[in-house]
Amino acid sequence: MVSTEINADICASEIMESIPVVMYFIRKRMRERKGHIVSVPQVRALAYLSRHSDSTLNQLADYLAVSNATTCSLVDRLVQRGFIDRREDPRERRCVKLNLTKEGQEQYRELHDLAVAELAEMLTDLAPHQLKQVNEGLSILRNVLTEAAQ
Numbered sequence: 001m002v003s004t005e006i007n008a009d010i011c012a013s014e015i016m017e018s019i020p021v022v023m024y025f026i027r028k029r030m031r032e033r034k035g036h037i038v039s040v041p042q043v044r045a046l047a048y049l050s051r052h053s054d055s056t057l058n059q060l061a062d063y064l065a066v067s068n069a070t071t072c073s074l075v076d077r078l079v080q081r082g083f084i085d086r087r088e089d090p091r092e093r094r095c096v097k098l099n100l101t102k103e104g105q106e107q108y109r110e111l112h113d114l115a116v117a118e119l120a121e122m123l124t125d126l127a128p129h130q131l132k133q134v135n136e137g138l139s140i141l142r143n144v145l146t147e148a149a150q
Contacts, residue, residue, distance in 0.1 A: 015141065029118050030111070038083075038107065041066075045074055046083060046100065046108040054097045083107055 027040050048063045049055055061071035078084040083104030089095040
């Protein structure tokens with residue numbers, strides 16, 4: 001008899017296999033988009049700054065898993081496009097705070113909505129109970145990982 005019991009190791013393995021597939025789908029769709037004006041790393045930077053205002057370059061570099069020099073170049077391009085505002089921290093002049101501009105917020109919202117619509121299209125063939133399972137599982141995972149990050 002084959003066991004159908006799910007344990008933490010099996011669940012962790014499934015997460016490790018699933019997340020790259022989801023991210024590949026999102027990145028592929030973004031690259032295929034006609035008239036795209038930002039790269040995938042730039043979108044990731046916009047996404048991070050939409051959730052973490054007043055972030056530093058170091059924090060953004062850590063999130064993107066790239067060097068500070070690479071992040072600085074990426075931020076420079078987004079500043080030139082008017083998507084990010086870079087300001088000195090009044091408490092520490094050497095520290096620069098990064099925030100999305102209004103245009104950056106609009107650009108990110110547009111990209112986010114496009115990704116959501118494309119993912120939703122891929123999920124349309126799932127039964128309502130399957131959609132509920134996916135949603136509940138992802139909510140639980142996000143909560144566990146958010147708590148662990150604090």
